[in-house]
Amino acid sequence: MKLWDGWDDFLKLIASDHNLTVEQKAVFLVRFARQNIDTKNQDIADEVIGGEPEKALLAYNKRMKEIFGKLSESFPEVSSEDKGKVKRVQACLEKVYLEQQQHKDSETGSAIASHDWTQICRDMLESQKLNIRRQATEVVSKAFYVELGLVERKHQPRRSSDFSVSPEQGSGFFQLHEEEITQTYEHNEFLEQVIKQGQSKKSQGRRIAIIGEPGAGKTTLLEAIAFSPKTPGFPIWVSLGSLRDKSLEEYLREKWLKDALKTSDVSEQQKELENLFKSGEVLLLLDGVDEMPASSPVEALAKLREELTGWVADARTVLTCRQNVWDASVNALPGFDTYRTLDFSYGESNKPNQVRQFICEWFSKAEKPELGEPLREKLDEDRHQRIRDLVKNPLRLSLLCQSWYFRQGDLPKTKAALYEQFTRAFYDWKQELFPTVPTERQELNTALGLLAREAIDKEKSRFAIRESFAIDVMGEDLFKLATEKLHWLNFVYKDAETDEKVYAFFHPTFQEYFAACAIDDWDYFLNHNNDNPNPFLQYKNKDCVYRVFEPQWKEVILLWIGIERDEEFRKHKDNFIKALVRFWDGCKNLYGYRTCFLAATGIAEFRDSKLADLIILLIFYWGFEKWEESNFDPIAEAAREIIPEIDHPRAINQLIYYRDNSQNRDISEEATYILEKMGIRNQRLHTISELPPLTEEEKDELKKLESIIEQALNEKSRIIKERLAGIQAEPEAMINRLIQLMEKNINNEFIAEVLKKVLGYEHLRLIVKKIKEYVDINIEENEYFDYLYDVIWHCTQNMTYPEFYQAWHGEPCSVQAIEN
Template sequence: MSRNIRGDESALENVLSLVEALLQLSEEQDCESKLPLCAVWDADKLRITGYKSEQTRGNRSKTTEVGTKKEYLLKQIKDAGKTLKLPPQKAEFNLSQDKRELDELQTALDWLKELGVREDQKSTKSQGYWKFILTLKHQTATIKENLEVVKQKWKEHQKTNLKETFQTQTTDNSLDWQEICRAMLEKHKRLTTNELLFADDEMKFELEAIHVPLALVERTKPKKCSEDISAEQGSQLYEPSYEEKQRFEHQAFLEQIIRDGVGKTQGHRIALIGEPGAGKTTQLQTIAFWILNNNLGLPIWISLADLQGKSVENYLLQDWLKNALEVVEDVTKEDKNAFADLFKNNRVWLLLDAADEMSSLQPLTEISQQLTGWVKYARVVLTCRVNVWEANAGALADFETYRLLNFEYPQQVQEFIEKWFKPRNLTPQPPLLIKERGSNKGEKLWQELDKAERQRIQDLVKNPLRLALLCSTWQGSDKGLPETKAGLYQQFVEEVYKWKENRFPTTEQQQQELNAALGRLAKRAIDQETSRFRLPHKFVREELGDAKQQSYLFPLALKLGWLNEVGVAAESATKEKVYAFYHPTFEEYFAALAIDDWHEFLNHVPDKPALGVYRIFAPQWKEVILLWLGREDVGREKKEEFIQALVEFDDGCGEYRAFDRVKKGFYEFRAYFLAAAGVDEWKNSCNADAIVAEIVKWGFGEFKVEQNEWVEFLTPIPEAARTALPQTNRIKAIAALVELIGNPQLDYSTRRQAAEGLGEIGSGNQKAIDALVELIGNPQLDDDTRRQAAESLGEIGSGNQKAIDALVELIGNPQLDDDTRRQ
């Protein structure tokens, strides 16, 4: 069997050094003199040989071609100034320097043979001589071009070598690691697939073929904050952001990053980050089976929540290997050593799922510290929520970060809906599952979803999980789409109970009791500093009762799938079981159901804040707060009181000077931004207009009569306000931006920023489109502003005839500069 050269970059350097020296030799020498080392070209063949002179009878000299010796090759390498680098794994420190170099050269020759070098005529290497032929590009090509041929052969050999390795039949006493990994992957896939969403395997297969695009991203460095903001405050005001470097469609990602190893880490360290429900686990499953089916290595899956204090190495040996080999007793030392050798031979891919679910305050730092020993030789693909990745920025700096983007709207969302409702021959299913299944049902959903006023829901269902749940709820319901996320999740919950009705029927009272208990459980879990998503048996039992006792709530939650067993607590001597909600977003929704009084989010005690409640400043509670504001069963008076409390919040711990007067403190801004997001869920708030107007003013400034000029806030408030704008009531925000753009006192720079803002939030909105069309057609504006308006119009005016006409007219305007017309 040929040796495995995957990942041996030092060996490649040696080979390239040797070939480059031989190419230089071919340009410099005259081989008519029959030297001990000759490099002779014949079209694309570079023949490496040498001659030996011997004395014959009569004092005559006879020159015979015998090939070259390693010593001559080594001398030529030195003469060319190309010192070979010894691979660390091949270093033998007890050798003299000369012998080491000879051994190193022998290694490079061995690698050349592995790459398909043809030995010329009869080999005499047993006597220390070599003759061989390199097939390159051509004698007339440059050295660099010929070296590229060697690099390409190296890559091709990597693929072929691995394929041969995995296709070779093992002996009866050997383990078939490929089949072992496949069986373990199938097991994990069953545990991690959202079975509630799919009625049949055919649908599952078709929907898994729709993948979100990925973007190679880099975390951007925050700008320097203003002197008016302390360093501590500034670090909290700035939201970590990412700059997109390159976008990959699904198949291109698999081929270029996973197979070919393009990028700074050559595919050895990859992080997939995304929002909850973005499809991280699904993407990782696809990668795992693609690796296996293309003979690229042995994929080993670890759900990181299962570590529970164990190191990756210990988990692999004590848990994964034991389950994979299906042994009752401990795994033998021989099997452990064979398993470790798989890593050392660069055959293993570690697929680490859900770093955010680890029971650690610094999960990424912990992972970094554990990729050591023989584990470090594995190629690693890791998934993680964006917020956890941001919070641990720099812990895995050697990883290349790819962010899972949303489904593209409308193309991929519409495609998903069409495939979901595509007529198919189903095996017998409960009536609920086959009710009105067909393209007409899907068309109705799409028509309802694609209305201009549905922008919030359109944005919501770009997330793969939520789109699947939407299709599921629409499948058996004649209700229209709700306005809020809480309303949508309410439908989701109702749908789950209907879906499980045949197997696990429940009464309305049982559902209410279970929802309340799940809410109390979720609320307590979110308040925990660690393990918010992993819930020990004792923790669950305190709210739902013991599954072995008379209480029916615990077993019912398990039967319905709201809670699922995900492993055991490693720190428990009795191997206590651990559970998790069906998905973290449901945990947040049930927690919102458990909040009766908004003071549980905010109970301000100005003189003694330690006695107060300030969940409004805890990131993990933001989504819960928004879901609470969207609940239909919460009275408008309570919601209005809460919004008012956020708007009027006085932190009493510092002030921020803006314009010519003292404004809010740091925490007051944060409370206000939360109120701005809140009025998108509670759209009937009497404060909504004033809140949106204030956000726009902070983001873009206002005209000061006494100064007779447009004045803006000091950094970083404008940036934070503009970030908050897309999160608030979009209809009101669009109206405020349109009014701002029409203000004759507005300066060019601010008008451009406002036009850019419309491009972010104004998709399909006719008022936004009209405002941008008017900007484009205004000859009194500068070209930069009109160009920005055209760019924003292109983002929000898809299919709008008025937008198309305006852009067509702009293109035909000979007075505009070429850059604007091109845009």
């Protein structure tokens, strides 16, 4: 094979990596073809564009300017204003091409060289490109990448009553979270320093985790890594949701390899693949840890840790994961350097306004630059502070731009209203190619809602929906409309066991929104019988239901609360908020705190709820007033943590009041920290519109609620998050021994951590049972009770309510032998 035989294919790959349009690609491929190195620009223009020579040259120059702009992402020297750009680009391209050829040549004759694995991996990536999760918009051809922050997790010491810092070091007071950003990277810096040069503290670029919330650009970044000329080695992409019941090793040998080689018999090539991994040159790109079929985030991370063993562990690995899943276990994947996708900035000091930049670029690319400024002005209005925060997320900002492109006007007040607007924008976006009428849209929305709800409730992996399941729920005609035309649902992979197609909503957040729209009655989330909270027990003609305690339903619940329909539905939402606040569990109301916290988060989506004032009063009482009485209280800490989620004018006013008027320095500084976390720095107290006056019936109800809540204020402790390991004993005897040591006040904090973190999920019921025995003998005044209460609060976060209730009230539970 001659040296330059692969040049044309190389140019096509470069064009694809840099998102060149059809017109740009045509010019690029001809201009930089080997036979055209010395050809004049006019001749290229005449060949590619044609027509009148002068106009053809103008069009050629315009396209070349656009091409240079895109190539400058990978080749900074191209951005120079000096003449001779074509020659500089040619030199850059030749350098990259020759490096790749040299790498190929070095592998010749080795055990892995019987196939051209570079080409096989690249071809496989190209075939997967359409199935890699669809991006939020196809209007903008140039990706707008988010910054990344290097995360280092640090144990935070417990505060003592005399804790203080000098004013000059006041920021040290606010380091309350277990992770902090130690370095930020722009997109090209990350590709160059971390991916290409391997500059990372723990793993030298061999173990990289990219975490962030949905729509934060994780998959977009992973795709950029996969296709970047800066990326060394053999990139292999795996969507982790496609593993199903197979191990990662089995998937690579049996599924990926067959697809890559386009053959069903890969028995001879499996050893080559193993050797390829053992060479250390494979770059394994694992997308969506949160989409793995697992019962909990901790299980998903533990499962992945088990998968990254054997020859698979020899690869360089870059994975993406939702932040809440990654944070569920601090040490699940300890060898990984963690990089968090950072929100777009919006007016923060010393930072460019990335939201405004994105809007400007979006509408410029959409050839409607005049629409950008009105949207930016609308976002700047004080009443749209919540929307400003939402659109710091790239997906939601893209959708907002799409929505504004089709419908200029006002901005919504809740996430549900925002997604309703996004949904209309989605149909408008597709209308030219696949027109739909309102009745057809409504019918499809109803079917999508039912599918979304049932998938979250019943599918093994809630975001991965089997084709047969979808057709059973939606019907074949609506399924085809959603998949083949509108692409609300997109094919992502085939099940390795059954070969059945698996689909997903074009983004998981839309699945949650559609699910919320499909729920009419709040007892779908909560139907409580405290005498016996058995999920199979009939109560008020329905099964007992406790979805309010299941994390996969939280976002659905918040979206449901934000839906606007009629006055009857508004009363329905008020009744749900009321049920959350008055929930009583018969287990020292530990779960009652959780429902109150959910109600507090909910009033951000339902600001005119008549219970808003009472809920805010409770949260601030637990978070600040009770905290002032004791610095060691997990409920107080949990209450303060959710205040940013409340995002209600009254809550903001209360924080401002504490900041400016509290005589307690800790409370003043804590309020300042929370306000800054919410993006509020210099705001003063502001006028709040009055709610409608309460009826006498509502006043009586509030008095009853206040009485119920007062019964729940009896507890002290705090949550310390740290993983410990290294204990082996028979579980029941060990738990008894640990609690006996706590009675003697011997290293209580350490023992509490052993009970919380070393023992597995299967031992939580036994821990609850044993601690309940101590609680029953009224030892609340003893110091070690604080730590026992800390352990119990941990159990409520990791057990369903029926499980906890049965353990608390002495139901028998089986205990497996503890593992080291």
